[in-house]
Amino acid sequence: MIVKNLTGKPDTDSRNTSLFGVVHPATHEAVHQVERSSRESFSKALQICHDALPSWSAQPLAERCSIFEKAASLLQDGSTDWKSRLAEANMKETSVTSWWTNEQLDGVPLFIRELTRAAHEVLVPEVMNADKSTVHIERLPFGVCLAIAAWNAVHLLTARAIITPLIAGNTVILKTSEHTPYTQTLWAELLHVNFTGSTNVGSILAGLAGKHLKPSLMELGGKAPVLLLPSADFRIAASHILFGTFMNAGQLCMSTERVLVPRSRYDDLVAALRDAWASVKQKEPRALFSSVSTCRVRNLIKDAIARGAEPLTGPWKEDIGNLVTPIILGSGTAEMKIFREESFGPVSIVIPIEDDGLTNEQVTDHMVALANDSDYGLTASVWSTDLQLAQDVARRLECGAVHINSPTAGDLPSVPHGGWKSSGWGRFNGAEGIRSFTQIRTIETEKGPGHTLPLDIFEL
Incomplete structure (x- = not known):
């Protein structure tokens, strides 16, 4: 044809x-x-x-x-x-x-x-x-x-x-x-x-x-962050993080790319993510739309692992062709390429925020600063049982849409949709x-x- x-x-x-x-x-x-x-x-x-x-x-x-x-x-x-x-x-x-x-x-x-x-x-x-x-x-x-x-x-x-x-x-x-x-x-x-x-x-x-x-x-493009405040329901948030990361193999401008969590709650989140991952039936590698995109995603994952990131959803290996195995990485830092570069693939990275000796307000300030430390500003997600606090944090984020207690990938027909910055x-x-x-x-x-x-x- x-x-x-x-x-x-x-x-x-x-x-x-x-x-x-x-x-x-x-x-x-x-x-x-x-x-x-x-x-x-x-x-x-x-x-x-x-x-x-x-x-x-x-x-x-x-x-x-x-x-x-x-x-x-x-x-x-x-x-x-x-x-x-x-x-x-x-x-x-x-x-x-x-x-x-x-x-x-x-x-x-x-x-x-x-x-x-x-x-x-x-x-x-x-x-x-x-x-x-x-x-x-x-x-x-x-x-x-x-x-x-x-x-x-x-x-x-x-x-x-x-x-x-x-x-x-x-x-x-x-x-x-x-x-x-x-x-x-x-x-x-x-x-x-x-x-x-x-x-x-x-x-x-x-x-x-x-x-x-x-x-x-x-x-x-986008580099959507998820901010998990101390009172967040990690079990529910974990399913939303997986959904936002793996939907359409991460090939969405609103895909979840970065997850920010207090260091003292990091292990709780890892456990919740692994429980959520265990319930996923289709764990097979997904084909990305081009070899160029596949190479970029693989390189971002390899760079992160080489700099100390840990695979949280099981071992990761380099697949053949345009296939990429879905993965959530942990122990991320702002020095990793994946922190700044849009992956456009089935991967996100969890970044623990140091909170030892700090107040919740100070930890939140650090989270907001890291979330805004990006050339992109399309969507974000904030998680907390304190809705007023979540809304206050949302108003500090430099992006076009913030979703409270829901995934970064969301778009309603009646709600204005678009981005800030790049x-x-x-x-x-x-x-x-x-x-x-x-x-x-x-x-x-x-x-x-x-x-x-x-x-x-x-x-x-």
């Missing part, structure tokens, strides 16, 4: 003879061939989006929303095969589990319905009455948007990248991931750059957007997501017949 570029409609596919192959990361078998986009095919797509913009943005909001509400219904309708086709395509191109692909597909309808609700809230013009005039504040689309959605949560990220700007009245060109082009063509369609992926690629795109004075929205800027989801893809225009209307202005102020 050859996956083709779609420029507007399937029957207007570009005829590009330059192809590249998609290879399954676990089996290394060729999945299919994909057309490589040319300047001509991109220009064609761009022109189609420009031509469609006036009519699409002029569509009543209710009509725009109804299109996507129908898509949500099709995904939930058992009489259609859309959900199974999308799941099958995703598992054919990547080593994703059926649970993860279906979890996303179940979440997309909820996301769409929350987005349409928020659109009716955000896109209604606001009216302000001044003494002598009335001001209408309107939110309008930017125009043509380029959406670049990553492969690791392909259904949620693609739906979000396409539907949010479209509901706001923009038109969209979707640049698929080279790892999941067929899955994303099933979802299917540049003034505004919308990107979810690596920080390195994001910084390049941000530079291009800035050079041409284009607004951009970036959700990039984890990006702008927000997806709900009302904030709609606002991110609109620009404001104010229209001021004088009340009454108006009045003349004094011109003698210009006299010297």
